[in-house]
Every structure is written in C-alpha cells, then in structure tokens.
Amino acid sequence: xxxxxxxxxxxxxxxxxxxxxxxxxxxxxxxxxxxxxxxxxxxxxxxxxxxxxxxxxxxxxxxxxxxxxxxxxxxxxxxxxxxxxxxxxxxxxxxxxxxxxxxxxxxxxxxxxxxxxxxxxxxxxxxxxxxxxxxxxxxxxxxxxxxxxxxxxxxxxxxxxxxxxxxxxxxxxxxxxxxxxxxxxxxxxxxxxxxxxxxxxxxxxxxxxxxxxxxxxxxxxxxxxxxxxxxxxxxxxxxxxxxxxxxxxxxxxxxxxxxxxx
Amino acid sequence: xxxxxxxxxxxxxxxxxxxxxxxxxxxxxxxxxxxxxxxxxxxxxxxxxxxxxxxxxxxxxxxxxxxxxxxxxxxxxxxxxxxxxxxxxxxxxxxxxxxxxxxxxxxxxxxxxxxxxxxxxxxxxxxxxxxxxxxxxxxxxxxxxxxxxxxxxxxxxxxxxxxxxxxxxxxxxxxxxxxxxxxxxxxxxxxxxx
Numbered sequence: 001x002x003x004x005x006x007x008x009x010x011x012x013x014x015x016x017x018x019x020x021x022x023x024x025x026x027x028x029x030x031x032x033x034x035x036x037x038x039x040x041x042x043x044x045x046x047x048x049x050x051x052x053x054x055x056x057x058x059x060x061x062x063x064x065x066x067x068x069x070x071x072x073x074x075x076x077x078x079x080x081x082x083x084x085x086x087x088x089x090x091x092x093x094x095x096x097x098x099x100x101x102x103x104x105x106x107x108x109x110x111x112x113x114x115x116x117x118x119x120x121x122x123x124x125x126x127x128x129x130x131x132x133x134x135x136x137x138x139x140x141x142x143x144x145x146x147x148x149x150x151x152x153x154x155x156x157x158x159x160x161x162x163x164x165x166x167x168x169x170x171x172x173x174x175x176x177x178x179x180x181x182x183x184x185x186x187x188x189x190x191x192x193x194x195x196x197x198x199x200x201x202x203x204x205x206x207x208x209x210x211x212x213x214x215x216x217x218x219x220x221x222x223x224x225x226x227x228x229x230x231x232x233x234x235x236x237x238x239x240x241x242x243x244x245x246x247x248x249x250x251x252x253x254x255x256x257x258x259x260x261x262x
Numbered sequence: 263x264x265x266x267x268x269x270x271x272x273x274x275x276x277x278x279x280x281x282x283x284x285x286x287x288x289x290x291x292x293x294x295x296x297x298x299x300x301x302x303x304x305x306x307x308x309x310x311x312x313x314x315x316x317x318x319x320x321x322x323x324x325x326x327x328x329x330x331x332x333x334x335x336x337x338x339x340x341x342x343x344x345x346x347x348x349x350x351x352x353x354x355x356x357x358x359x360x361x362x363x364x365x366x367x368x369x370x371x372x373x374x375x376x377x378x379x380x381x382x383x384x385x386x387x388x389x390x391x392x393x394x395x396x397x398x399x400x401x402x403x404x405x406x407x408x409x410x411x412x413x414x415x416x417x418x419x420x421x422x423x424x425x426x427x428x429x430x431x432x433x434x435x436x437x438x439x440x441x442x443x444x445x446x447x448x449x450x451x452x453x454x455x456x
Contacts, residue, residue, distance in 0.1 A: 016431065040367070045435070048403070052399070059289065069305060076310045077276075
C-alpha cells in the first residue's frame with residue numbers, strides 16, 4: 001500500500017456517495033487508476049452503495065407493520081394533543097377570566113351551602129352584599145318604592161308571599177319616631193341569586209332586609225364587618241336584617257322593619 | 263413554558279406528519295433490534311417520546327431526522343440498561359474484520375443486482391454486520407441521511423460515521439459476493455472502479 005492509500009481510503013465513502021468536491025474527486029480518481037488494491041476497495045464500496053440504493057425502497061417497506069402499532073402510536077399522539085389543548089385553553093386570557101368566574105361561582109355556591117350551617121358566615125356574606133348593593137344599586141335621591149310593588153316583585157321573581165314593611169314617617173310607627181324609607185327590592189347574588197334583598201334607609205343610614213325562603217334558624221344577633229346582623233325565622237322563612245354596628249340612630253327603625261316583616 | 267407548545271391544530275399536524283414515517287421507522291427498528299417484538303416496542307416508545315417533546319421540535323427542521331434521532335437514542339438507552347454496550351465496535355479486532363480479505367470480490371454489483379434472491383441476500387448480509395456498521399450503512403444508503411444527521415443520531419463524530427459507512431459497505435459487499443463466489447467466478451477487472 002502506498003503512503004497515500006490511507007488518505008484516499010478515508011475519502012472513499014464520499015467518493016462512492018458522489019459528495020466530494022471536484023478537485024478531491026479528481027485526486028481520488030488519479031490514485032485509483034494507478035493503485036489496483038485501492039481500486040478493489042473502492043469497487044466494493046461503490047458496489048454496496050449501488051445495490052443498497054437500488055433496493056432502498058423495498059428494504060424500507062420489507063417489514064409489514066405489526067397489527068395495532070399504528071393505532072397505538074396514533075393514540076399516543078391524541079393523548080398528547082388533548083394535553084396540549086388543555087394547556088392552550090388555560091393560557092388564553094379570555095379563558096383565564098372564564099375560569100376565574102367559574103371558580104368564584106363554584107366557591108360562592110359552596111359558601112352558600114356552608115353558610116346554612118353558620119350564622120357568622122351568613123352574616124358576613126349578606127353584609128358584603130348589603131354594602132355592595134347600596135354602592136351599586138342605590139336609587140336616585142328621594143326615590144322610594146311602594147311596599148305593594150315590592151311585594152309584587154317578591155311574588156313574581158321568587159314566588160314569595162311576604163309582607164314587606166312599607167316606608168314610614170316614624171309618626172305612625174310610633175316608638176321613637178325614626179322615619180324609614182323603602183328604597184328598592186332587588187335580586188341578590190347570594191345563593192345563586194335566589195334571595196330577595198329589600199333596601200331601606202333610616203336617619204341617613206342603610207338598612208337591608210334579606211329573606212331566605214323555606215329556611216328555619218334559631219334567632220341570632222351578631223356583628224360582622226362593622227355591621228349588626230339580626231337573624232330570625234317566621235312563617236317558614238328566615239329574615240336577616242343588616243344595620244350599622246352602632247344601631248342607636250336606627251334602633252326604632254330596625255325594630256319596626258323586623259316587627260313588620262312576615 | 264406554555265407558549266412554546268404548538269396550537270391544537272399544530273399538534274394534529276405534527277401527529278399526522280410524524281405518523282407518515284411509521285413504516286420506515288419500523289423497518290429501521292427491525293434492523294436495530296432484529297426482533298419484531300422489540301422493534302414494535304421501540305417504535306411505540308419513540309412516538310410517545312416524540313409527542314411528549316413535540317414542543318422541542320422546531321418547525322421547518324427535518325422531522326424525519328428528529329424522529330430517527332429519538333429512535334436511536336431510545337435504543338442506545340435500552341442497550342445501556344441491558345448492559346450490552348457497543349464499546350467493542352471500533353476496536354482493532356472489528357477494524358481487522360472490516361478490512362476483510364484484501365482480495366478481489368467474487369462478483370460484480372451488476373450481476374448481484376440480477377439475483378432473484380437479492381432482497382433476502384441484502385437483508386441477511388446487513389443483519390450479519392456489526393451493529394455500528396449496519397446502523398451507519400442503513401442510515402446513509404437506505405434512508406439517505408447526511409453524515410451530520412447520522413452523527414447526531416448515533417452520537418459519534420462525523421469522521422467516525424464516514425469510516426463506519428466505508429467499512430460497513432465493504433463488509434457488506436464481500437458477504438454478498440461471497441455467497442456466490444464458489445458458483446460464478448468473475449474476471450479480475452470486474453471489481454474495479456465504477
């Protein structure tokens with residue numbers, strides 16, 4: 001073997017593949033013309049390549065797929081796709097909002113179940129609604145609602161037959177003479193929006209009366225979030241009255257509402 | 263971390279695109295394992311891994327090469343687990359074996375090509391090659407991957423890929439021509455350059 005043979009043999013893979021640059025190819029060619037042993041080696045290499053290329057398609061297709069392999073591989077892709085879809089679904093901003101809303105609704109529903117057991121939770125929840133409703137839905141200054149109209153709303157929306165304490169100038173209510181105004185009757189979001197909320201005003205303070213239909217609880221009084229909560233049941237329904245923690249300015253008004261509601 | 267995941271339609275495209283390489287991947291797995299059950303296992307594993315890491319595949323690059331790389335990596339890991347390492351591949355002994363008989367081949371490519379048993383002979387000759395040579399020759403001459411792609415799949419330098427291809431081809435041709443050597447003698451110059 002000539003000293004050059006080793007170098008030439010290292011180029012034979014590319015020579016057989018036809019991937020050598022022109023100058024290198026010419027060099028290999030010159031060497032092979034002059035060197036019979038290398039010519040034999042190159043012949044084997046080119047021969048093998050030629051045969052394999054000629055049969056490549058048949059070799060690749062020679063193995064029939066085992067039954068079920070394709071569907072199992074497809075299934076691997078599908079489970080991955082589902083996962084990816086879920087990932088994308090979470091990452092969309094609109095979906096993030098929807099998910100947050102869903103969590104709030106679920107949590108809220110859970111809370112309404114729990115609050116059936118706990119006066120403190122019920123007071124906290126309804127106090128929050130009291131504050132929110134007065135902030136968002138306070139009727140225009142001086143505008144009041146007729147008690148008959150409020151009763152009609154309760155009947156129509158909730159199927160509730162409740163006597164709604166009407167506005168009072170205090171004189172007729174007697175006992176301390178605090179005027180009470182019925183401002184509004186609305187649907188509260190608590191417990192999936194099935195709770196009527198009656199909004200009153202007395203002496204410049206906000207008072208709320210909630211009616212929980214078909215519930216019966218032992219009477220309770222407690223303070224939560226700077227508000228006083230009174231809970232009592234009458235005629236198969238539970239009433240919840242929310243007043244300021246310092247009840248003095250509205251004491252007689254609260255008493256009036258509590259006594260009149262049934 | 264979520265942003266890199268392909269959109270659902272992308273994922274479906276990816277799945278469909280990947281699955282069109284199922285047959286050649288299985289044929290390649292058969293040459294690696296030489297056993298249908300192992301090959302089936304290996305291919306399924308390859309697809310599971312490919313789908314799991316589809317976010318690491320960048321569009322526009324060669325999906326086929328990427329799948330073959332996963333296939334070979336998976337196979338190497340299994341062999342390592344089975345403690346059947348391939349260290350001996352480039353040892354002197356194998357090199358000597360690959361050098362083979364220095365003599366003239368007993369048959370010409372043209373005549374071998376005419377054999378009715380060619381496909382079976384080729385398959386048998388391939389399966390007789392040492393693993394590392396068979397892998398390199400198969401990926402180059404049957405699958406037509408580039409040296410660089412093969413280097414990545416086999417996790418060896420390009421120079422090693424080229425020398426394995428060379429030796430593998432020579433051994434293969436000797437095996438093929440030897441199988442009829444006794445029957446058909448050929449003129450000396452027939453093995454020369456093509």
